[in-house]
Amino acid sequence: MARAVVTLPAQAKRGEIIEIKTLAQHAMETGFRRTQTGDLIPRDIIRRFTCIYNGTEVYRVDLHPAIAANPLIAFNTVATESGTLTFQWVGDNGYTVTEIASIRVE
Amino acid sequence: MITRREFLVLTAASVAVPAAVNAQVDPNLAANRKAAFQSALLKLVGDAKVQRGRVKLQLPPLIDNGNSVPLSVAVESPMTDADHVKAIHVLTEKNPLPDVVSVRLSPRAGRASLATRVRLADTQTVTAIAQMSDGSFWSDSAEVVVTLSACLEEGLI
Numbered sequence: 592m593a594r595a596v597v598t599l600p601a602q603a604k605r606g607e608i609i610e611i612k613t614l615a616q617h618a619m620e621t622g623f624r625r626t627q628t629g630d631l632i633p634r635d636i637i638r639r640f641t642c643i644y645n646g647t648e649v650y651r652v653d654l655h656p657a658i659a660a661n662p663l664i665a666f667n668t669v670a671t672e673s674g675t676l677t678f679q680w681v682g683d684n685g686y687t688v689t690e691i692a693s694i695r696v697e
Numbered sequence: 698m699i700t701r702r703e704f705l706v707l708t709a710a711s712v713a714v715p716a717a718v719n720a721q722v723d724p725n726l727a728a729n730r731k732a733a734f735q736s737a738l739l740k741l742v743g744d745a746k747v748q749r750g751r752v753k754l755q756l757p758p759l760i761d762n763g764n765s766v767p768l769s770v771a772v773e774s775p776m777t778d779a780d781h782v783k784a785i786h787v788l789t790e791k792n793p794l795p796d797v798v799s800v801r802l803s804p805r806a807g808r809a810s811l812a813t814r815v816r817l818a819d820t821q822t823v824t825a826i827a828q829m830s831d832g833s834f835w836s837d838s839a840e841v842v843v844t845l846s847a848c849l850e851e852g853l854i
Contacts, residue, residue, distance in 0.1 A: 593760055608808050609807075610806035613762060621793075621816070621848075623793050623848055624848075644727055647805065648803075649805040649806060650742050650800070650801075650802065650805075651800070651801040651805055652798060652799070652800050652801075653796060653798065653800075653809075654798060654800040655796045656793075656794060656816075657789065657792050657796070657797040657798070657815050657817075658797065658798060658813060658814070658815055658816070659764060659765040659766070659795060659813075659814040659815055659816050660764075660765070661811065662814070663812070663813055663814050664811070664812075664813050665769075665810075665811070665812035665813070666800075666806065666810060666811055666812070667806055667807050667808040667810050668805060668806055668807055669802065669805055669806070669807035670730070671805070
């Protein structure tokens with residue numbers, strides 16, 4: 592079962608820059624490794640990560656095989672209003688994980 | 698029943714063949730990767746001039762294990778509608794693929810930053826490029842020494 596963890600403050604002041612840390616569970620198979628018999632192991636990576644704040648995309652990352660296994664992505668965003676943040680990871684072989692977190696802005 | 702001598706001859710033969718294959722792959726590898734890096738750079742910036750500064754790329758200078766290297770990029774920018782960072786790209790010179798990560802940003806990010814963990818194949822130069830809303834490009838690079846490569850089976854020297 593694919594899983595992901597998101598860390599962000601539960602509440603913030605309006606206009607404050609908050610830090611968000613995300614971690615997805617994924618092997619990020621590069622497509623360059625071989626088995627002991629010499630067969631190429633096919634690529635299986637997370638290709639895109641997006642953070643959507645109340646319907647507006649605030650951060651988007653395109654990942655390549657050079658990202659380490661269990662990709663960590665830490666970034667900032669402005670706490671504009673109370674609501675939900677949707678985090679989505681999309682990858683090869685139909686990998687899709689969505690996490691939803693809520694924030695209270697005063 | 699196989700004798701010890703026959704066994705040794707057979708083993709030696711099977712070991713020698715992959716070594717010969719590697720020897721054939723190697724000579725153009727460095728040149729190919731350099732060309733791949735240049736074409737990836739061209740695809741990102743086109744014919745625009747890339748200036749040094751405003752971008753801060755942080756990587757440990759000495760890396761024991763290339764499989765997981767903490768990397769962070771921060772770009773100096775007011776992040777207003779008129780002046781903000783549109784994208785951040787990270788490229789390597791000697792990885793099998795030059796692209797590492799690309800980030801799309803808007804003023805909503807507040808601060809143009811990224812922290813992640815990457816794989817590095819060899820001792821090399823890592824480059825971070827930021828694209829500003831006015832169309833200018835800024836960059837920073839870091840020299841890293843990798844003792845254990847992330848791609849041992851590639852036969853990279």
